[in-house]
Amino acid sequence: MTTIGDLGCPGVDVEEWRRTNRVPLFPGKVNRWILVRTLRDDPTPDDLRNTLAAVFVKWFEGTLLDPALPFHDTTRSATADLIKLERVSKERLMFPRVARRRDDLSGMPPLLRSGPHVWLEVSFAYRGQQLDMPWPVRTGAMIQLESSAQCPYNADWILDSTAVPAEDAPAELSSGGKLAELLGEKGRQIKQGLWGELWIPLVIAGSGLLLFAFARRA
Numbered sequence: 355m356t357t358i359g360d361l362g363c364p365g366v367d368v369e370e371w372r373r374t375n376r377v378p379l380f381p382g383k384v385n386r387w388i389l390v391r392t393l394r395d396d397p398t399p400d401d402l403r404n405t406l407a408a409v410f411v412k413w414f415e416g417t418l419l420d421p422a423l424p425f426h427d428t429t430r431s432a433t434a435d436l437i438k439l440e441r442v443s444k445e446r447l448m449f450p451r452v453a454r455r456r457d458d459l460s461g462m463p464p465l466l467r468s469g470p471h472v473w474l475e476v477s478f479a480y481r482g483q484q485l486d487m488p489w490p491v492r493t494g495a496m497i498q499l500e501s502s503a504q505c506p507y508n509a510d511w512i513l514d515s516t517a518v519p520a521e522d523a524p525a526e527l528s529s530g531g532k533l534a535e536l537l538g539e540k541g542r543q544i545k546q547g548l549w550g551e552l553w554i555p556l557v558i559a560g561s562g563l564l565l566f567a568f569a570r571r572a
Contacts, residue, residue: 361499387477403427410437438476493511
């Protein structure tokens with residue numbers, strides 16, 4: 355008998371799978387994940403970053419972007435802060451110290467949709483208090499049941515492994531704080547740019563005055 359929760363994922367009780375298969379979270383630490391993503395949409399580098407932000411929204415149930423603006427090539431979704439795409443590879447990526455991998459999950463591990471795929475290392479500061487969450491998988495479609503979006507088979511995104519954390523998360527900044535820091539950096543860049551544009555004519559003018567002074571003394 356098929357339950358309602360299985361309509362989008364035949365043969366799998368999605369909610370039970372999510373209860374059983376969990377990824378550890380490390381509050382106050384920089385969490386590092388290795389994800390696998392299909393290339394069926396032929397993504398550009400910008401697409402990889404944008405779709406990563408979008409899929410974190412689904413996993414952490416937050417907003418697509420930080421309320422201020424992207425911060426140092428990072429974004430935020432609820433308790434996942436400073437989400438950053440660290441590296442991308444068509445070869446499998448691995449951590450030296452793994453906290454959990456998908457091969458450790460109960461029963462059959464989640465499977466990616468067939469076709470070419472890419473590995474992504476992602477870091478984020480975890481600001482929440484939960485110690486685990488459902489193992490992240492996601493299937494993309496314009497219109498779908500939630501059970502099909504969270505189906506562990508024929509997925510477009512799968513978490514492959516998570517690392518043992520090696521560093522504390524940086525101090526949390528509010529959206530206003532991030533905006534102020536970015537504006538301050540922009541102001542310094544403008545000042546540096548103006549100095550870079552002005553120093554050559556100032557040197558030329560100074561040299562001319564020195565030559566004029568030496569000529570008068572001669």
